[in-house]
Amino acid sequence: MFDVIVRGGTVVDGTGAPGFAGDVAVKDGRIAAVGQISGEARTVVDARGRVVAPGFIDPHTHFDVQLLWDGAARPALEHGVTCVVPGNCSLSLAPLKADDRKAVVGMFQQIEEMPPEAFTTAFEWTWEDFAGYRAAIEKGLSINVAPLVGHSVIRLWVMGPASQERAAFPDEIAAMQALLRECLKAGAVGLSTSFVDLDAHGKPVPSRYAQFDELDALCAVLGEFGRMLQVVPEFYATDITIARIDQLAELSIRHGIPTTFSPLFDTLAVPDNAERAIARVEEQFARGARVWPQMQTRPIDISFSLLRPSLFFARLPRWVRILRQPLEQRVAALTDPDTRAKMLADLGPDGGEAMFGRLVARGGDACPPEYVGKTLSEIARLRGQPAGLALIKLSLENGLDVAFLSASQGHQSTDRIGPMLAHPLVHIGASDGGAHLASFSTYGDTGYLFSEFVRKAGAMSLEKAVAKITSETADIWGLKDRGRLAPGQCADIVVFDADAIDRGDELPAFDMPGDGMRYVRAARGVDTVLVNGEVAYAQGAYTASRSGVVCV
Amino acid sequence: MVLSRQRRFVTPGPEETIEELAARALPGQPLQAAVDSIKSWNLHVFAMRRPPGLMLGSDVIFVEPPVSNG
Numbered sequence: 001m002f003d004v005i006v007r008g009g010t011v012v013d014g015t016g017a018p019g020f021a022g023d024v025a026v027k028d029g030r031i032a033a034v035g036q037i038s039g040e041a042r043t044v045v046d047a048r049g050r051v052v053a054p055g056f057i058d059p060h061t062h063f064d065v066q067l068l069w070d071g072a073a074r075p076a077l078e079h080g081v082t083c084v085v086p087g088n089c090s091l092s093l094a095p096l097k098a099d100d101r102k103a104v105v106g107m108f109q110q111i112e113e114m115p116p117e118a119f120t121t122a123f124e125w126t127w128e129d130f131a132g133y134r135a136a137i138e139k140g141l142s143i144n145v146a147p148l149v150g151h152s153v154i155r156l157w158v159m160g161p162a163s164q165e166r167a168a169f170p171d172e173i174a175a176m177q178a179l180l181r182e183c184l185k186a187g188a189v190g191l192s193t194s195f196v197d198l199d200a201h202g203k204p205v206p207s208r209y210a211q212f213d214e215l216d217a218l219c220a221v222l223g224e225f226g227r228m229l230q231v232v233p234e235f236y237a238t239d240i241t242i243a244r245i246d247q248l249a250e251l252s253i254r255h256g257i258p259t260t261f262s263p264l265f266d267t268l269a270v271p272d273n274a275e276r277a278i279a280r281v282e283e284q285f286a287r288g289a290r291v292w293p294q295m296q297t298r299p300i301d302i303s304f305s306l307l308r309p310s311l312f313f314a315r316l317p318r319w320v321r322i323l324r325q326p327l328e329q330r331v332a333a334l335t336d337p338d339t340r341a342k343m344l345a346d347l348g349p350d351g352g353e354a355m356f357g358r359l360v361a362r363g364g365d366a367c368p369p370e371y372v373g374k375t376l377s378e379i380a381r382l383r384g385q386p387a388g389l390a391l392i393k394l395s396l397e398n399g400l401d402v403a404f405l406s407a408s409q410g411h412q413s414t415d416r417i418g419p420m421l422a423h424p425l426v427h428i429g430a431s432d433g434g435a436h437l438a439s440f441s442t443y444g445d446t447g448y449l450f451s452e453f454v455r456k457a458g459a460m461s462l463e464k465a466v467a468k469i470t471s472e473t474a475d476i477w478g479l480k481d482r483g484r485l486a487p488g489q490c491a492d493i494v495v496f497d498a499d500a501i502d503r504g505d506e507l508p509a510f511d512m513p514g515d516g517m518r519y520v521r522a523a524r525g526v527d528t529v530l531v532n533g534e535v536a537y538a539q540g541a542y543t544a545s546r547s548g549v550v551c552v
Numbered sequence: 553m554v555l556s557r558q559r560r561f562v563t564p565g566p567e568e569t570i571e572e573l574a575a576r577a578l579p580g581q582p583l584q585a586a587v588d589s590i591k592s593w594n595l596h597v598f599a600m601r602r603p604p605g606l607m608l609g610s611d612v613i614f615v616e617p618p619v620s621n622g
């Protein structure tokens with residue numbers, strides 16, 4: 001008697017091999033058999049007309065905090081994702097001393113655009129060390145988690161405020177090594193570091209103060225376990241990205257570790273950016289290094305309102321400063337004629353037409369219906385105001401709660417990106433799941449891979465796309481017994497409709513602690529998701545199953 | 553496999569000043585000229601950063617202009 005049989009589907013086993021008609025049987029959380037199966041099971045999942053594949057693995061997320069109150073990392077699980085990697089970009093919630101929590105929450109807020117309420121109202125901080133954090137999330141997991149530990153928090157733990165002032169002394173490096181070793185023993189899948197991020201006060205995060213020898217020493221510890229180093233490079237500058245690839249290659253070869261950097265974007269503004277980076281990656285792999293560039297499937301779409309700071313304004317420091325003020329002061333500043341004149345002057349002589357004209361007013365908020373769906377250029381004309389002024393005034397008239405969408409800011413050319421995603425050395429990932437809550441939906445990139453790059457563009461076969469986000473990911477990260485449908489493998493399984501799987505529309509949701517808003521996309525075409533042999537999602541609903549584990 | 557030629561860089565030492573770095577990276581050049589060159593090749597540190605010129609231990613500092621790879 002099996003626990004589960006998934007019957008009558010097309011088995012796409014994650015290896016890239018052609019799909020075949022067959023059943024998948026599960027016993028004790030593992031796959032017991034694949035093929036024509038005659039036995040019986042307590043649960044039978046009807047997969048006729050559907051693809052049966054290994055659960056998808058998302059290697060770049062920031063679900064660190066959400067996992068404390070939502071063990072399914074919604075809506076990631078319903079998209080067929082059965083394993084997430086949180087702790088990217090040098091930030092994790094452990095190891096973290098109680099006194100340092102505020103500073104790290106500020107970094108999550110600044111870098112990942114997550115509201116502070118998410119860290120203060122929905123759970124109790126019961127841990128400081130990594131094992132304690134693991135225990136805190138493991139109580140309620142229905143998705144699997146392979147957590148990274150952040151370099152910035154390791155540095156902060158050992159050096160305190162000096163972590164954002166200076167190079168580490170040899171005894172401090174030794175202490176960081178010991179701490180990292182402890183985290184890896186407690187189930188961390190690797191270390192993350194950042195070369196670009198700033199904290200809540202605009203100061204570089206601790207990891208950026210590290211000399212290369214500090215990173216080298218930490219990678220020596222990764223080498224003891226063969227675990228991953230993830231970095232955020234200066235992705236906006238090709239030469240620097242290539243320098244980072246070379247540094248990662250040195251570390252990879254010297255310590256026998258895999259490394260990955262994310263994101264790598266394609267941008268028409270610098271058309272050879274991704275191409276040059278990938279060419280360098282090819283060279284480094286040829287001499288034995290493992291440096292995996294992570295590329296996301298979705299185009300860069302950014303939404304914002306003046307209610308909260310947004311990375312949309314990153315190139316306008318005065319706007320950033322003003323929008324970071326508390327609501328009352330922000331409204332006062334936007335209303336003050338002098339301040340407003342300076343803000344508008346920042347936009348250039350066209351009053352913001354070039355910068356803001358193509359923005360589209362979104363629905364679902366306080367935007368007057370006559371403007372919904374119109375460009376700011378059209379709205380400006382209707383109101384007889386320059387675009388920048390129209391943006392500010394329309395926002396002020398509606399409590400700042402008017403959202404605008406800036407679509408296709410980059411990484412939007414399917415023809416260019418398809419072949420890159422299909423490249424054997426390009427790692428599909430970089431979703432940033434659980435972060436940038438009010439800027440864009442970080443969910444549904446896997447559905448978009450199938451709808452856009454398999455069905456519409458034919459950039460790769462269905463089997464290849466599945467392999468890219470299952471077995472290849474598991475192998476890159478060293479996730480044992482994951483990513484394939486074969487006897488003995490963990491039974492993480494997704495059943496989906498190959499003709500329908502997609503990401504839904506981007507919609508605001510109000511399901512965060514406090515009054516936090518975030519953009520989400522529901523899944524389309526995903527029928528059933530099993531995690532370690534238990535049905536975690538079926539027919540549009542999450543089950544009560546709590547079968548997720550820390551899977552390192 | 554031989555690596556193609558890419559732009560050479562160094563990383564700053566602990567407490568290293570721009571003058572010390574320039575002297576180390578471009579030995580034999582007049583100091584001020586070397587400093588000016590380093591600055592002009594590294595706008596990500598010396599122009600775009602707040603405060604400009606704050607060198608961090610993890611920074612990539614180019615010691616030559618962009619190379620043409622044809």
Ligand SMILES: [Zn+2]
Pocket residue numbers: 060061062088089432435
């Ligand atoms: Zn990230």
